[in-house]
Amino acid sequence: MRHRSAIAATALAVAGALLAGCGGSGDSGSGKSTVTMWTYPVIADDKQNHAYWDEQVAAFEKANPKNDVKVEIFPWANRDEALTTALAGGKGPDVAYLIPDQVPKYAPNIEPFDRYMTPAAKQAYRPAAIQAATVDGKLMDAPLLMSTEPLVCNKKVFDAVGETRYPTTWDELLAMAPEFKAKGYDITTYNGDATGSLNISFYPLLWEAGGDVFSKDGKSVTFDSPAGVKALTFLKKLVDGGYVEKAPITKTSPNIEQTRIAQNKVACSWQHLPGDVQQYWGKENVHVVGQFKDVKQVGYGTVGGLSIFKKAGDKDAAAKWINFVTAKAQMDAYDKKAGFFSPLAGNDLYADDPVMSAMEKTLDQVDVGPLVPKARDVMGVLAPEIQAALIGKKSPEDALRDAAKEAKFMTG
Amino acid sequence: MATQLTVRKRGLAPPEGRRRSPLARRDAVAGMLFVLPCFALFLVFRFGPAVAGSLLGFFDYQVGGSAKWRGLANFRRLWHDPVFWSALKVTLLYALFAVPTTIAASLGMALLTRRGFRGVRFFRSIFFLPVITSLVLTGAIFRWVFSAGGPWSTVMGWVGLGHTAWLEDTTMVIPALALVGVWSRFGYGMLILLAALQNVPRELEEAATMDGAGPWQRFRYIVFPQLRPALFFLAVIETTMSFQAFDSVYMMTSGGPAHASYTLVFDLYEQGFKYMDFGYSGAIGLALFVMTLVVALIQRLILGRDT
Numbered sequence: 001m002r003h004r005s006a007i008a009a010t011a012l013a014v015a016g017a018l019l020a021g022c023g024g025s026g027d028s029g030s031g032k033s034t035v036t037m038w039t040y041p042v043i044a045d046d047k048q049n050h051a052y053w054d055e056q057v058a059a060f061e062k063a064n065p066k067n068d069v070k071v072e073i074f075p076w077a078n079r080d081e082a083l084t085t086a087l088a089g090g091k092g093p094d095v096a097y098l099i100p101d102q103v104p105k106y107a108p109n110i111e112p113f114d115r116y117m118t119p120a121a122k123q124a125y126r127p128a129a130i131q132a133a134t135v136d137g138k139l140m141d142a143p144l145l146m147s148t149e150p151l152v153c154n155k156k157v158f159d160a161v162g163e164t165r166y167p168t169t170w171d172e173l174l175a176m177a178p179e180f181k182a183k184g185y186d187i188t189t190y191n192g193d194a195t196g197s198l199n200i201s202f203y204p205l206l207w208e209a210g211g212d213v214f215s216k217d218g219k220s221v222t223f224d225s226p227a228g229v230k231a232l233t234f235l236k237k238l239v240d241g242g243y244v245e246k247a248p249i250t251k252t253s254p255n256i257e258q259t260r261i262a263q264n265k266v267a268c269s270w271q272h273l274p275g276d277v278q279q280y281w282g283k284e285n286v287h288v289v290g291q292f293k294d295v296k297q298v299g300y301g302t303v304g305g306l307s308i309f310k311k312a313g314d315k316d317a318a319a320k321w322i323n324f325v326t327a328k329a330q331m332d333a334y335d336k337k338a339g340f341f342s343p344l345a346g347n348d349l350y351a352d353d354p355v356m357s358a359m360e361k362t363l364d365q366v367d368v369g370p371l372v373p374k375a376r377d378v379m380g381v382l383a384p385e386i387q388a389a390l391i392g393k394k395s396p397e398d399a400l401r402d403a404a405k406e407a408k409f410m411t412g
Numbered sequence: 413m414a415t416q417l418t419v420r421k422r423g424l425a426p427p428e429g430r431r432r433s434p435l436a437r438r439d440a441v442a443g444m445l446f447v448l449p450c451f452a453l454f455l456v457f458r459f460g461p462a463v464a465g466s467l468l469g470f471f472d473y474q475v476g477g478s479a480k481w482r483g484l485a486n487f488r489r490l491w492h493d494p495v496f497w498s499a500l501k502v503t504l505l506y507a508l509f510a511v512p513t514t515i516a517a518s519l520g521m522a523l524l525t526r527r528g529f530r531g532v533r534f535f536r537s538i539f540f541l542p543v544i545t546s547l548v549l550t551g552a553i554f555r556w557v558f559s560a561g562g563p564w565s566t567v568m569g570w571v572g573l574g575h576t577a578w579l580e581d582t583t584m585v586i587p588a589l590a591l592v593g594v595w596s597r598f599g600y601g602m603l604i605l606l607a608a609l610q611n612v613p614r615e616l617e618e619a620a621t622m623d624g625a626g627p628w629q630r631f632r633y634i635v636f637p638q639l640r641p642a643l644f645f646l647a648v649i650e651t652t653m654s655f656q657a658f659d660s661v662y663m664m665t666s667g668g669p670a671h672a673s674y675t676l677v678f679d680l681y682e683q684g685f686k687y688m689d690f691g692y693s694g695a696i697g698l699a700l701f702v703m704t705l706v707v708a709l710i711q712r713l714i715l716g717r718d719t
Contacts (some may be wrong), residue, residue, distance in 0.1 A: 081685045087475045105688050108474050195666040247560055250580045250669030377687040388670040409493045
């Protein structure tokens with residue numbers, strides 16, 4: 001009898017203990033407010049990245065004894081899954097690093113930053129940076145850095161071919177392609193990985209041809225326009241002519257080490273940054289041509305910024321922290337360590353570095369990509385259709401038409 | 413009356429009007445308490461999310477927590493969405509390759525390792541190893557195996573089938589993924605069938621041998637009929653598993669090239685976690701559940717008649 005009671009009590013205790021494990025944690029109630037920020041390896045070196053943020057946190061907490069800051073650094077991979085899950089579970093951060101590609105999706109959860117940024121601070125930014133951070137007329141983040149992806153060429157390859165001019169337009173690139181092919185080089189490369197962003201791969205061509213992804217109101221897609229067909233036909237000419245490596249067209253997340261870019265067999269690319277290629281090409285062989293051109297001269301670039309979420313416990317403290325790290329001195333140090341550019345107007349950081357300085361000059365010709373909530377969804381249907389066209393399963397017209405048909409279910 | 417007495421004596425039916433003893437009741441309570449933690453965990457982490465996920469299909473759910481009733485709108489979109497139908501076709505094609513091959517491989521390996529011979533336990537363990545190997549790890553390795561210049565394309569080249577990288581070919585990507593599925597699943601099927609084979613009376617096979625039956629006849633008329641329940645179980649499990657193909661797709665192809673390996677669960681994942689369209693993702697999940705249920709019922713009708 002006593003034995004059975006003991007068994008029952010044990011079972012109940014185990015059940016209780018297991019269920020207790022499902023409960024949430026409480027507030028420490030220390031009287032201080034804590035701002036939690038999620039960021040990523042923007043400074044690629046993990047040690048330097050941690051050291052930078054540790055230093056900023058210490059300086060901020062010293063100046064603001066009532067505020068604690070906790071910076072959590074997550075890997076780039078699956079960052080949206082982690083953020084979405086945390087926000088859905090009510091355990092999200094107060095502040096996060098976002099790029100324009102992500103902002104429209106999170107916009108309903110973001111506290112507009114307008115009231116936390118002084119007019120003078122706003123005025124100091126490049127107009128392109130503020131525009132990229134604005135959704136429906138509201139400032140969604142405080143810009144922290146800018147990037148640009150112009151056409152970069154490998155001088156070593158040009159020397160080997162005996163070519164002294166660099167291509168600046170589609171026609172020039174196509175005209176040079178056979179000469180490079182004859183000597184065993186690819187004139188360019190196209191990474192069509194469907195998990196990657198079309199902002200980097202196909203959209204620059206679409207913009208250069210005079211087209212755009214969405215209509216002005218963002219409610220329908222326009223990539224199947226004659227400009228879109230022209231851009232995809234240009235790419236197909238490169239593939240069909242054997243002027244680009246075939247594997248990256250469909251390969252998922254190809255390692256750069258395994259591509260012809262790393263083997264010094266590719267002349268130019270609009271999908272690689274000097275930082276990606278200089279260890280293979282040598283910094284002295286990186287030649288920044290500028291944004292590529294067909295009817296328009298434009299390329300992809302992004303603006304990384306810090307946003308406050310609506311569920312932040314202490315929004316004023318979060319804004320204070322953001323304003324602290326986006327002050328010019330802090331931001332300049334961060335941008336230089338990370339190898340990015342300043343979003344502040346006329347603030348050139350790399351006057352003594354010819355490659356970075358040439359990159360910096362292209363900042364006003366960047367497009368950050370469509371700022372509409374369905375932008376990523378549309379990439380999901382367009383990227384496989386581009387692959388289908390490039391591997392010869394469909395014509396450029398049919399591929400874009402089919403993608404537009406599929407996108408219609410997303411845009412409504 | 414006599415019959416009733418006999419039944420009572422054997423204890424096959426409780427006496428009419430008799431209540432359970434306090435001891436039996438206490439046993440039952442203790443049993444329930446032991447089951448309670450597992451049941452609670454099942455409710456919280458399995459049943460609850462499954463119901464919530466299905467309900468999401470009727471809402472437009474935002475990450476922040478706001479949900480707007482959409483009725484059947486997500487399902488109407490599903491009906492007209494070419495990506496969904498393409499994903500369904502890919503999923504069925506994958507199942508068509510993976511399920512029969514897995515069952516055939518499981519059966520073959522079970523028959524091979526059925527008899528005791530030197531080292532049989534070692535071989536059984538080796539064959540079971542892929543089942544407990546992480547599919548993420550498996551996917552990473554097989555991505556290399558099937559890559560251009562990898563072992564598979566090299567061997568295919570030797571036998572005159574060309575050096576195509578199967579994962580980058582719209583036609584061969586599904587067979588490649590199915591092969592990985594078979595590799596990682598056949599050990600489980602082998603184990604189930606080995607257990608079932610233990611129940612096949614040896615005397616029946618011996619008697620048939622004495623009557624002049626060959627190996628095929630013994631398998632066809634004695635062993636196979638005895639395996640039907642296990643085979644039905646395997647068919648249902650493997651079909652369900654193949655409908656849920658995700659890990660290997662995620663690791664090896666991400667649905668490509670040109671959506672040629674874009675399965676339903678991958679679509680569900682992308683709609684939810686990449687595009688944050690949780691309502692539509694829930695609708696795909698519910699459609700997948702219904703599809704799995706219907707196929708299991710059809711399998712029950714065809715394969716499970718005598719089980």
